[in-house]
Amino acid sequence: xxxxxxxxxxxxxxxxxxxxxxxxxxxxxxxxxxxxxxxxxxxxxxxxxxxxxxxxxxxxxxxxxxxxxxxxxxxxxxxxxxxxxxxxxxxxxxxxxxxxxxxxxxxxxxxxxxxxxxxxxxxxxxxxxxxxxxxxxxxxxxxxxxxxxxxxxxxxxxxxxxxxxxxxxxxxxxxxxxxxxxxxxxxxxxxxxxxxxxxxxxxxxxxxxxxxxxxxxxxxxxxxxxxxxxxxxxxxxxxxxxxxxxxxxxxxxxxxxxxxxxxxxx
Amino acid sequence: xxxxxxxxxxxxxxxxxxxxxxxxxxxxxxxxxxxxxxxxxxxxxxxxxxxxxxxxxxxxxxxxxxxxxxxxxxxxxxxxxxxxxxxxxxxxxxxxxxxxxxxxxxxxxxxxxxxxxxxxxxxxxxxxxxxxxxxxxxxxxxxxxxxxxxxxxxxxxxxxxxxxxxxxxxxxxxxxxxxxxxxxxxxxxxxxxxxxxxxxxxxxxxxxxxxxxxxxxxxxxxxxxxxxxxxxxxxxxxxxxxxxxxxxxxxxxxxxxxxxxxxxxxxxxxxxxxxxxxxxxxxxxxxxxxxxxxxxxxxxxxxxxxxxxxxxxxxxxxxxxxxxxxxxxxxxxxxxxxxxxxxxxxxxxxxxxxxxxxxxxxxxxxxxxxxxxxxxxxxxxxxxxxxxxxxxxxxxxxxxxxxxxxx
Amino acid sequence: xxxxxxxxxxxxxxxxxxxxxxxxxxxxxxxxxxxxxxxxxxxxxxxxxxxxxxxxxxxxxxxxxxxxxxxxxxxxxxxxxxxxxxxxxxxxxxxxxxxxxxxxxxxxxxxxxxxxxxxxxxxxxxxxxxxxxxxxxxxxxxxxxxxxxxxxxxxxxxxxxxxxxxxxxxxxxxxxxxxxxxxxxxxxxxxxxxxxxxxxxxxxxxxxxxxxxxxxxxxxxxxxxxxxxxxxxxxxxxxxxxxxxxxxxxxxxxxxxxxxxxxxxxxxxxxxxxxxxxxxxxxxxxxxxxxxxxxxxxxxxxxxxxxxx
Numbered sequence: 001x002x003x004x005x006x007x008x009x010x011x012x013x014x015x016x017x018x019x020x021x022x023x024x025x026x027x028x029x030x031x032x033x034x035x036x037x038x039x040x041x042x043x044x045x046x047x048x049x050x051x052x053x054x055x056x057x058x059x060x061x062x063x064x065x066x067x068x069x070x071x072x073x074x075x076x077x078x079x080x081x082x083x084x085x086x087x088x089x090x091x092x093x094x095x096x097x098x099x100x101x102x103x104x105x106x107x108x109x110x111x112x113x114x115x116x117x118x119x120x121x122x123x124x125x126x127x128x129x130x131x132x133x134x135x136x137x138x139x140x141x142x143x144x145x146x147x148x149x150x151x152x153x154x155x156x157x158x159x160x161x162x163x164x165x166x167x168x169x170x171x172x173x174x175x176x177x178x179x180x181x182x183x184x185x186x187x188x189x190x191x192x193x194x195x196x197x198x199x200x201x202x203x204x205x206x207x208x209x210x211x212x213x214x215x216x217x218x219x220x221x222x223x224x225x226x227x228x229x230x231x232x233x234x235x236x237x238x239x240x241x242x243x244x245x246x247x248x249x250x251x252x253x254x255x256x257x258x259x260x261x262x263x264x265x266x
Numbered sequence: 267x268x269x270x271x272x273x274x275x276x277x278x279x280x281x282x283x284x285x286x287x288x289x290x291x292x293x294x295x296x297x298x299x300x301x302x303x304x305x306x307x308x309x310x311x312x313x314x315x316x317x318x319x320x321x322x323x324x325x326x327x328x329x330x331x332x333x334x335x336x337x338x339x340x341x342x343x344x345x346x347x348x349x350x351x352x353x354x355x356x357x358x359x360x361x362x363x364x365x366x367x368x369x370x371x372x373x374x375x376x377x378x379x380x381x382x383x384x385x386x387x388x389x390x391x392x393x394x395x396x397x398x399x400x401x402x403x404x405x406x407x408x409x410x411x412x413x414x415x416x417x418x419x420x421x422x423x424x425x426x427x428x429x430x431x432x433x434x435x436x437x438x439x440x441x442x443x444x445x446x447x448x449x450x451x452x453x454x455x456x457x458x459x460x461x462x463x464x465x466x467x468x469x470x471x472x473x474x475x476x477x478x479x480x481x482x483x484x485x486x487x488x489x490x491x492x493x494x495x496x497x498x499x500x501x502x503x504x505x506x507x508x509x510x511x512x513x514x515x516x517x518x519x520x521x522x523x524x525x526x527x528x529x530x531x532x533x534x535x536x537x538x539x540x541x542x543x544x545x546x547x548x549x550x551x552x553x554x555x556x557x558x559x560x561x562x563x564x565x566x567x568x569x570x571x572x573x574x575x576x577x578x579x580x581x582x583x584x585x586x587x588x589x590x591x592x593x594x595x596x597x598x599x600x601x602x603x604x605x606x607x608x609x610x611x612x613x614x615x616x617x618x619x620x621x622x623x624x625x626x627x628x629x630x631x632x633x634x635x636x637x638x639x640x641x642x643x644x645x646x647x648x649x650x651x652x653x654x655x656x657x658x659x660x661x662x663x664x665x666x667x668x669x670x671x672x673x
Numbered sequence: 674x675x676x677x678x679x680x681x682x683x684x685x686x687x688x689x690x691x692x693x694x695x696x697x698x699x700x701x702x703x704x705x706x707x708x709x710x711x712x713x714x715x716x717x718x719x720x721x722x723x724x725x726x727x728x729x730x731x732x733x734x735x736x737x738x739x740x741x742x743x744x745x746x747x748x749x750x751x752x753x754x755x756x757x758x759x760x761x762x763x764x765x766x767x768x769x770x771x772x773x774x775x776x777x778x779x780x781x782x783x784x785x786x787x788x789x790x791x792x793x794x795x796x797x798x799x800x801x802x803x804x805x806x807x808x809x810x811x812x813x814x815x816x817x818x819x820x821x822x823x824x825x826x827x828x829x830x831x832x833x834x835x836x837x838x839x840x841x842x843x844x845x846x847x848x849x850x851x852x853x854x855x856x857x858x859x860x861x862x863x864x865x866x867x868x869x870x871x872x873x874x875x876x877x878x879x880x881x882x883x884x885x886x887x888x889x890x891x892x893x894x895x896x897x898x899x900x901x902x903x904x905x906x907x908x909x910x911x912x913x914x915x916x917x918x919x920x921x922x923x924x925x926x927x928x929x930x931x932x933x934x935x936x937x938x939x940x941x942x943x944x945x946x947x948x949x950x951x952x953x954x955x956x957x958x959x960x961x962x963x964x965x966x967x968x969x970x971x972x973x974x975x976x977x978x979x980x981x982x
Contacts, residue, residue, distance in 0.1 A: 030604045055568075056605070057542045063310060063606040087539035094536040095481055109532065111468025117751050124752075151531035151565040153468065157792050165751055172723040172745075183568060190561035198827050199792075201693045203721070217616055222609075231696065231860075239849075239860050249609045 001041035002254045016045045018138050019171050023204040024181045029223050031210035033254050035144045038179045040068045043075055048136035050126040054086035054148040067252045082126040109152050116162035124169050139176035147183045147193050156192045205230055220264035221246045302360025314547050317352030319430035320629040332542045333571035338554040340578040346551045353549045355380040357503035359431050364449035365504040369513035373451025381433040434625045452479050472514040473533040490544040502546035510552050519556040534569040571603035593619040674878045675864050676892045679707045684819050685842035690826040697847040699884040701823045706888035708781040709738035716782050720744045720789035732887045740775050765805045773815045784822035843868045854881045854893055
């Protein structure tokens with residue numbers, strides 16, 4: 001986790017917030033550092049994490065996590081991390097002659113018109129407290145990233161249903177958190193993806209939006225991060241809280257600074 | 267990422283892992299470095315050369331094993347074909363295995379047309395600099411004559427390793443070199459066998475067959491690590507030509523609302539799964555300018571690792587633009603993968619152009635010539651302004667707001 | 674106008690349309706709270722958010738008037754527990770049966786949100802249910818005075834939005850306020866209300882509003898015509914710039930210089946008779962009017978000045 005980002009988000013490792021949906025959006029840049037941050041943050045906080053890695057392999061996350069001081073393999077063996085490697089599971093669907101139990105979550109890829117219920121059931125089994133009781137704190141679901149489901153043939157309403165049920169189980173029933181990664185852009189022509197992003201924006205409590213600088217590529221400032229805390233409509237109408245920072249990614253850390261305050265400029 | 271077996275216990279994923287990570291403990295019995303590869307120490311990856319050393323340096327050292335290089339073809343497909351051939355020729359020179367797939371040409375014919383390498387890389391470098399010096403020496407400087415012999419344009423840094431080779435496009439590859447290589451070909455019109463129990467997963471049949479063919483080669487020849495290879499471990503270079511065109515039974519290039527928009531994306535996802543778990547790298551050329559539905563191209567972008575777009579000046583009005591008189595086209599590096607690390611090795615130069623000087627294919631930084639006109643006429647300024655507008659796009663930037671200052 | 678509508682000024686379908694930039698759920702809850710305060714029964718069909726989240730913030734009295742139908746927990750039957758409202762129960766007869774089972778007094782139905790239904794059910798079906806629900810309920814003995822529904826405007830195409838607008842009696846679009854409004858605590862928003870009255874009149878207003886604790890609606894006044902506030906008007910008046918200021922040379926004229934300038938005859942200044950003749954309707958023949966100026970010297974006997982005289 002990046003200490004600076006934790007401070008900016010007002011998160012605490014000792015007692016992480018509960019029942020929140022955080023949406024990570026990246027526009028024309030690679031915002032996977034946010035996913036690495038949340039994964040290491042929640043593992044360090046002692047939460048049980050279910051990670052749906054749809055786009056990259058386990059070793060990719062594992063190597064980066066090691067740089068951040070965590071071992072994903074150990075977390076898996078302890079039972080703290082449930083890792084679904086989408087590339088491997090789909091391999092069975094594409095090439096396996098009979099569908100195995102492990103590949104059931106990705107049944108929808110085979111194009112038989114099924115929805116994402118099996119994937120939801122996987123998440124539910126993974127995060128429901130074990131029979132003997134867990135020592136972990138609130139459960140967390142991390143999805144990286146949701147746009148891939150559309151590429152694989154899921155309909156937008158299927159994906160929305162999946163997120164809805166994950167919210168029912170993880171956010172509301174188990175009082176856990178969800179972190180979902182999405183790609184978006186203003187001039188995107190992928191209408192289905194944009195619909196998904198907008199619908200999730202309505203449902204999320206916190207949005208972290210990473211985009212490249214509008215003026216072009218810069219070596220010292222890799223991009224701009226906008227943090228939107230959506231007003232909780234529980235008490236009265238409030239304005240959404242908006243914070244904008246710029247960031248620079250280094251080998252083991254990401255530094256954040258106010259706009260114009262990059263170390264290279266000062 | 268790709269993995270080999272160590273002496274230690276096999277991990278629970280089923281695919282034994284071994285990595286060329288520096289200083290990794292418990293690595294007794296580490297296997298020899300694979301031929302034609304170079305380790306990227308920062309990220310624990312093995313890098314391959316793409317066949318063009320200047321492209322390698324722009325991509326951060328080369329192409330990582332287990333990744334996909336997507337080439338967005340230029341309008342007539344000429345230069346993308348050259349990049350394709352360079353990739354395969356590099357494989358032959360390094361002794362890798364090849365898998366060539368095409369729906370247009372016979373793989374055997376493609377193999378015959380590969381360029382042959384310059385045996386002496388020094389001579390290739392001299393060739394490259396000699397061409398530049400020829401232009402330079404035409405005007406002798408009157409006042410600054412001390413600087414006469416310094417080359418005007420910087421030659422892109424030569425990667426001084428044995429896996430970057432220069433290729434001579436005028437000479438085809440010697441047949442002796444070809445014969446020593448194990449290669450597989452996939453020519454769609456001749457592939458009629460399709461096992462009936464293979465699920466097509468709603469993909470175009472051409473893609474399904476190609477996917478199974480690749481998987482079979484990886485499995486049987488041991489690139490995936492599950493069956494041990496008898497000889498020394500080798501790398502499989504996969505080249506797929508013109509994917510997505512109508513010859514592959516896919517209608518995304520001709521229809522705005524194609525029948526099955528998930529075919530290509532499902533194929534790429536399955537291919538990514540195969541690449542990540544085997545010792546292979548893949549190059550795909552795709553006619554993106556023909557794909558009507560831009561949403562598909564966006565999804566394809568998300569599913570690929572390295573994306574290089576080619577824009578040739580042939581037939582466009584830029585051919586006569588004095589700005590571009592030395593070059594044949596522009597290269598846009600649209601995406602570089604950020605694998606195994608938080609940052610990626612993005613090169614500083616975003617304005618790259620390529621040219622074909624007789625025998626060599628070179629990629630260089632595009633320099634704008636100084637505005638030396640006597641009368642600063644409106645038209646020339648506008649041309650330059652237009653060109654500079656187009657030059658500043660990069661892989662992690664949106665250069666749309668010219669007037670907007672971030673700070 | 675918004676306050677009157679919340680206080681029960683309209684019956685039928687009321688749509689509250691919001692977007693990602695400005696949420697409308699607080700306004701929806703304020704309508705529900707106002708209804709509860711009037712003693713009406715409020716039936717809530719909630720799809721978007723869980724029960725605790727919806728009920729949070731209501732006063733105890735209002736909360737006791739809420740009859741909650743939970744459609745968040747298992748609308749599609751995936752968990753198999755069969756509790757709450759399911760998606761296939763969204764049909765006119767099923768809904769009437771469900772609503773009448775709980776109460777018989779005049780009710781307000783609160784729907785959160787229609788967008789959830791529109792993304793999963795065919796569009797005409799949802800519209801038909803909304804249109805027929807009040808009438809069928811009346812037959813069954815339940816008076817539904819109004820249906821207040823939340824709609825996320827950016828999730829649907831414009832065609833669908835406009836079709837819904839024609840079905841509704843009142844459409845309230847919630848937008849963020851362009852600049853801070855006094856009395857709003859920084860949380861003021863703009864409501865663009867369109868009310869189609871039963872008499873055939875259509876009223877449209879743009880107002881500032883905010884929602885206070887316990888979901889009490891507070892109207893902060895209207896926006897002036899054209900949606901431009903007074904402050905903006907002032908800014909639009911261009912500041913006149915004096916072009917003769919800050920120069921290294923003098924462009925200003927003194928009085929005498931100005932008078933001299935004005936008395937200089939301009940090259941095309943015609944005399945009165947020439948002007949009047951020009952202004953007359955032209956005759957068939959073109960006439961040439963020649964006015965000799967000072968340098969001219971016309972000799973009648975020798976007009977071309979070439980005789981050796």
